[in-house]
Amino acid sequence: MPHNMNRQIRLASRPTGWVTLDNFETTEQAIPEPADNELVIRNIFMSVDPYMRGRMNDRKSYVPPFQIGEVLQAGVVGEVISSNNDDFSEGAIVQGMLGWENYSVSSGQGLYRLLNTNVPLSYYLGILGMPGMTAWVGLTEIAKLQEGESVFVSAASGAVGSVVGQIAKIYGCHVAGCAGSDDKLEFLKNELGFDAVFNYKNSLSLPASMAEVCPNGIDVNFENVGGEIFEAALWHMRNFGRIALCGMIASYNDETLQPGPRGMMSIIGKRLRIEGFIVTDHPKACAEYTRQATQWIDEGKLIYRETIAEGIENAASAFIDMLNGKNVGKQIVRLDDA
């Protein structure tokens, strides 16, 4: 059902430690009209992602911080409902960085028309969007994954991790991972085909759990979490192993910086390579992934789970829930009917 008003979520205050609902405020305004060369989009699906927590801090980073009082930004898929822009006609389905809101105004810059709408539109925010591309870039461009290697991924059941594991299986690798609930472990083993998994919340010793799931060591560690999980993976790397540093979600709500992992001497002894990356620096690989993943989805080789919250009024709680691990697969917010 289209909405009568444009409801928007703004940053009310910067979080101290864990983000709370008080850090967000909801405002309403009339549905916007496009000025010259502009278009208006009815937003259908919106993404909430871990990196948004970093943007809530007033710190210099690879993306500018959100500003207090401003509408938050997010990856969105929507439908053009009015347009004064020759590149986008009414009815076009588009994707881009828009707002946490029901309707967005755009100049068209950075907006893409979606031509293949045979898959659910929400997939363009997950498996066919930024998280899927991140899995591909980290494995192929950064870690230079080879067939048959041993791969470990943390936050394995999430948007990025679930794709990492499946791509590594397609490469014939031994794939292990960790997640924070037994339901997630079932999903990893029974639906995604992981070889070995553990629940890091129940683990009595992370190094022992790591040794159990990767008995021959780790060639490629796809790091999504940081902290003690990263440390345990570091200790189990094989000679000439590669670590794709994708994210460190365990520290996103920390107020003070934690000391680095212990055992860094092994980076020298084992001749490891550790490389951080940002997916948007790799547009060519992202385009290659979109072609490859579309084929894999058609062939049933890549499957995907989503956790969908309903309505803009639940966007902030969906974001907090995702940081707390309540999502399986990609956390999406449905803003309107497709």
Ligand SMILES: NC(=O)c1ccc[n+]([C@@H]2O[C@H](COP(=O)([O-])OP(=O)(O)OC[C@H]3O[C@@H](n4cnc5c(N)ncnc54)[C@H](OP(=O)(O)O)[C@@H]3O)[C@@H](O)[C@H]2O)c1
């Ligand atoms: N470098 C890039 O370009 C890039 C792009 C996209 C994403 N990322 C990073 O990739 C990682 C995964 O992102 P995503 O979008 O796929 O999110 P996600 O995995 O779908 O959701 C986040 C998950 O992190 C886990 N988690 C939260 N706190 C944790 C903790 N203290 N210890 C262990 N696990 C914890 C939770 O699962 P559990 O139940 O398993 O705890 C939660 O479900 C994040 O670190 C993100 O910042 C990087």
